[in-house]
Amino acid sequence: MCGIAGLFHTRDKREFPRDLVQRMNDVQFHRGPDEGGVHFEPGVALAHRRLSIIDLSTGQQPLFNEDGSVAVVFNGEIYNYQELVPELERCGHRFHTRSDTEVIVHAWEEWGEDCVRRFRGMFAFGLWDRKRETLFLARDRLGVKPLYYALLPDGSLAFGSELKVLMQHPALDRRIDPCAVEEYFALGYVAEPRTIFVGARKLGPAETLTVRRGEAVPAPKSYWDVRFTLDNPIGLADAAAELTERLRESVRLRMIAEVPLGAFLSGGVDSSAVVATMAGLSGDPVNTCSIAFDDPAFDEAAFAQQVAGRYRTNHYVETVQSDDFELIDKLAVLYDEPYADSSAIPTWRVCQLARRKVTVALSGDGGDESFGGYRRYRLHMMEEKLRASLPLGVRRPMFGVLGRLYPKADWAPRVLRAKTTFQALARDSVQAYFHSVSILRDDLRRQLYSSTFKAQLGGYNALDVFRRHAANAGTDDPLALVQYLDLKTYLVGDINTKVDRASMAHSLEVREPLMDHPLVEWLATLPSCLKVKGNEGKYLFKKAMEPLLPHEVLYRPKMGFAVPLARWFRGPLKARVREAMLGGTLASTGLFNADTLRHLVDAHQSGARDYSAPLWTLLMFESFVRQSGALAGSVEASRVAV
Known part of the structure; x- marks a missing residue:
């Protein structure tokens, strides 16, 4: 795993300052502490930080083709590179390393922009072709690896693995995008293609950007999408057998490394399945790493131990204290823009533990999205049956009134907490799902924002992110x-972002066998009844894993990777939260209604309501603003078009 950076002048061949490029590279030292490389030529600068995984002796970057006319800086892994090498050699290309990186330059020479369609892996890269005077940027299909870019006022284009790389450039427009703020408070992250800053963008999953000198910078192009055809006639037994084989292949490809390798083991279905599969492919015990919690309500360590014991893994466990909140300010810096998933804390800790033992770790990320594991999927499907029974014209007024009048009852048994369900039934399918996953829902965001900020938003609602993707779902x-919406939004903006930054902060490479794109494509052909059956999520996956995993691991209630926010904000963090909400930092932005901020704190700390999720979201935003210097007057009043 690595960090990449670069500058390309779209208009002329002026030289870039070496000290600037060096700063852009040095700020991501954590992504690649083993080696660093830079390349300069008129109008182009490429930089790279390397974490050595494959071809330790000759895989340095930037890496060039035979005549030095094509150069690449690359972050990630091309898992099928060993299949592509002989094919490219038959086409006349000559390889001088054993690195998967070299496949990229020759694949570009042979197939041009379509080279990315041949790659199976996680990747983000920048490729310079001197003969064509072309810069080519690309990101993997599911957005595992990040890529940021910015077109600067002088016509130069900057790119890098993290937003902090671009922030080294003095010309970057660092005004806050109000639409990004809206997306953050709805979703807990800023969705692709936006960043928190007006001047920077994220290249989306399965997108490429081809920039030719002397031409206008075009919009990114998509080269892949998942299609939920649901038309595979396969039966349960055959599907379980094929799934097992597909998982074995995906895991096998991700076990190729020349450094110590292991896996995260949470005790959930996904990571346990990965570990069981690894054990069947390895002659040596698998290295596994788990986080335990001293609060039993959040602890899954006993289930992880069951799997570790069954497969005799080299199992390493570290207990996280229930008051482990010292990372708050560190996380705000690590993510470069507001990011509100509190499970970033235990994720950071498990990556810290894993790096002491291994350099590469396999994870179970992506399983919930493709196999149908989230509880919210089952609730959504039940609501959809009710929505289908009544037209929207009837549902909207009837359930809209009930949703407004029914009291919020966080304290009540779940069966009596009907307010959210009534609100959902008054909406269409996309709007209802957006409502269910929003951290601060529409009504609370309207109360939270100041009148000035609402005017700056100009009516923009983060629901537009879901509408845009739903239009392409097919x-x-x-x-x-x-599932499609989550693959395009939550998986990319939340899960992959969390794991990439937390792992790379510790120079740890994390690989994701459940996000293997051929596996995802195949699963999308299966009927939904094989994924959710009755009240059982991941139905097919669990059936396939029954010979390999204990029943208690497969069929216990899902816990998640959570921290006790509600207790923190009424106890050890009580004063800090109050100061953050009511102090000068948030007030100075001009974004928020002071009365709403006070209500959130008072109601939560009195025990009247559980506002832990909104308060955490605000706390992380306050930390970002305070540490980044993004203060009052920095918010861009006009919306930036997607």
Whole structure:
């Protein structure tokens, strides 16, 4: 795993300052502490930080083709590179390393922009072709690896693995994008293609950007999408057998490394399945790493131990204290823009533990999205049955009134907490799902924002992110639609972002066998009844894993990777939260209604309401603003078009 950076002048061949390029590279030292490389030529600068995984002796970057006319800086892994090498050699290309990186330059020479369609892996890269005077940027299909870019006022284009790389450039427009703020408070992250800053963008999953000198910078192009056809006639037994084989292949490809390798083991279905598969492919005990919690309500260590014991892994466990909140300010810096998933804390800790033992770790990320594991999927499907029974014209007024009048009852048994369900039934499918996953829902965001900020938003609502993706989903199946939305939003903006930054902060490479794109494509052909059956999520996956995993691991209630926010904000962090909400930092931005901020703190700390999620979201925003210097007057009043 690595960090990449670069500058390309779209208009002329002026030289870039070496000290600037060096700063851009040095700020991501954590992504690649083993080696660093830079390349300069008129109008181009490429930089790279290397974490050595494959071809330790000759895999340095930037890496060039035979005549030095094509150069690449690359972050990630091309898992099928060993298959592509002989194919490219038959086409006349000559390899001088054993690195997967070299496949990229020759694949570009042979197939041009279509080279990315041949790659199976996680990747983000910048490639310079001197003969064509072309810069080519690309990102993997599911957005595992990040890539940021910015077109600067002088016509130069900057790119890098993290937003902090671009922030080294003095010409970057660092005004805050109000639409990004809206997306953050709805979703807990800023969705692709926006960043928190007006002047920077994220290249989306499965997107490329081809920039030719002397031409206008075009919009990124998509080269892949997942299609939920749901038309595979396969039966349960055959599907379970094929799934097992597909998982074995995906895991096998991700076990190729020349450094110590292991896996995260949470005790959940996904990571346990990965570990069980690894054990069947390895002659040596698998290295596994788990985080335990001293609060039993959040601890899954006993289930992880069951799997570790069954497969005799070299199992390493570290206990996280229930008051482990010292990372708050560190996380705000690590993510470069507001990011509100509190499970970033235990994720950071498990990456810290894993790096002491291994350099590469396999994870179970992506399983919930493709196999149908989230509880919210089952609730959405139940609501969809009710929505289908009444037209929207009837549902909207009837359930809209009930949703407004029914009291919020966080304290009550779940069966009596009907307010959210009534609100959902008054909406269409996409709007209802957006409502269910929003951290601060529409009504609370309206109360939170100042009148000035609402005017700056100009009516923009983060729901537009879901609407845009839903228009491309190609399915109206209730489960498939929300799976597609999560693959495009939550998986990329939340899960992959969290794991990439937390792992790279410790110079740890994390690989994701459940996000293997051929596996994802195949799963999308299966009918939804094989994914969610009755009240059982991941139905097929669990059936396939029954010979390999204990029943208690497969069929216990899902816990998640959570921290006790509600207790923190009424106890050890009580004063800090109050100061953050009511102090000068948030007030100076001009974004918020002071009365709403006070209500959130008072109601939560009195025990009247559980506002832990909104308060955490605000706390992380306050930390970002305070540490980045993004203060009052920095918010851009006009919306930036996607």
